[in-house]
Amino acid sequence: MSLKFGIYKCKICGNVVQTLISGEGELVCCGEEMELLEAKYEENELGEKHVPLIETRHEGCETGMCHDETYVTVLKHPMIQEHYIQFIEVFNKDKSEIRLKFFNPNQKAEYKISGLNGDVTAYELCNIHGLWRSV
Ligand SMILES: [Fe+2]
Incomplete structure (x- = not known):
């Protein structure tokens, strides 16, 4: 099954x-x-970081359009042809919504997920080190 x-x-x-x-x-x-x-969620001694971070940023204040945006990031990880984050995926706890963003080498591994309802878990796939999830 x-x-x-x-x-x-x-x-x-x-x-x-x-x-x-x-x-x-x-x-x-x-x-x-x-x-x-199996998604890993404990960092090891590799130097780069794999666990996706979910963070809310307050944006738009300089234009008077203050609002919160939620992002998933994997920024302390290489993004080169040989070693990069292939995608970030997010779904909510009841698995009623899912979002997926693919990346190419040299892109920033960052995904804006505002509007997703409920508690979310984020996943990312490294082409060398496999699947990781947020904690
Ligand atoms: Fe990696």
């Missing part, structure tokens, strides 16, 4: 898929069962 919003990877070809509606069957790619990626 697949897990709702579970992210699965093929160990052979590198395909990454996500379950939107879960079913009874196993996900198979290249003739083998796909691996469910």
Whole structure:
């Protein structure tokens, strides 16, 4: 049985898929069962940081349009061709809404998520170090 919003990877070809509606069957790619990626959430001694940060910033005051915006960031991590954040994904606790933003090398790993209802959990996928979640 697949897990709702579970992210699965093929160990052979590198395909990454996500379950939107879960079913009874196993996900198979290249003739083998796909691996469910477990999200890590404790930083190690790698030097770069992987855990996504969710922060609210007060913006627009200089133009008289003060408002709060919520961002997910993974800024203390390389964004080079060989090593970068491939996407940030966010969903709320009851899994009724999901948002996803892809990144290319040299982009800033930052995603504005204002308007998402309820408590959210953020995920990011590093092309080398795998899946991470906010705490
Ligand atoms: Fe990494």
